[in-house]
Amino acid sequence: MRFLYLIILVSLIGCGTTKKRVAINNSVFKNNLSVKKSVFTPFVFDKILISSKVNFQYNRQFLTFDLTSRIDSGSKILFSGNLFLPIFKILIDNDRAYGYDRITKSFFESSVDEINKKYKIVLGLNELQNILIGNPIFPFEDINKSNKKIVNDGLLINYKYKNLQCKFLFDDKLIKLKNQSIIHYESGTSIQLFYSGSLNENLKHIPSLVSIKINYENDIINLNIINRSTVLERDFPFSYKVPRGFKKINL
Secondary structure (H helix, E strand, C coil): CHHHHHHHHHHCCCCCCCCCCCCEEEEEECCCCCCCCCCCCCCCCCEEEEEEEEEEEECCEEEEEEEEEEEECCCEEEEEEEECEEEEEEEECCCEEEEEECCCCEEEEEEHHHHHHHHCCCCCHHHHHHHHHCCCCCCHHHHCCCCEEEECCEEEEEEEECCEEEEEEECCCCCCEEEEEEEECCCCCEEEEEEECCCCCCCCCCCCEEEEEEEECCEEEEEEEEEEEEEECCCCCCCCCCCCCCEECCC
8 A cells, every 4th residue: 555655646647558659750850940830838827626537557456536636836736535435635745745545544744855765756746746737747948958859649859857768749739748758767667647638628738638657666557547627726625634543654
């Protein structure tokens, strides 16, 4: 169950399914060339609530549950999971993560720094928020400085950050992010995130399907997040309190 906490923390915010092979043409855009007339614009908001259905696979174990994601942009994220009854909550603020699970009656508290160091990832509040809504994990103005390659499925940007190799695939007009992936050089840990569809005409930036594939040591985790509805720009409760009698665990 501890690993499930980490998976939810790292990826309930994402998109990815199985890895695609893309054939790369020889055409390469230099950094100072524009791609047609369209440029990617990250989705920006103050507050949003997203209701979803999640299909979760951890090796050969399967679980389906309802998920509510409350996001106060740049401030905090609260995940609430339900399986007929509430089963877990995870709260992430600027530098700490908290969570409890009603099935095992356990809870955790940890700094985001500690989690990143232990599992060799670089994810904070803003990165997780971007994954969930279909924005690139890193600022677009940073990755857009890297060379771009035309591939069969759109425009591919390769980006290196410290000991991470990152790939971002956009449509050919550089309007919409289709998938992104991160690989840790030393450990081989990888997260692949894929986005498809739009929730509705008014929220074209929010994908209707967010899929995630994580490879960590000998474990494979898949999540398919089917977004059902959203509510924008309203105050939502971010209530989090560990029930009595729960045992603290370490991630």
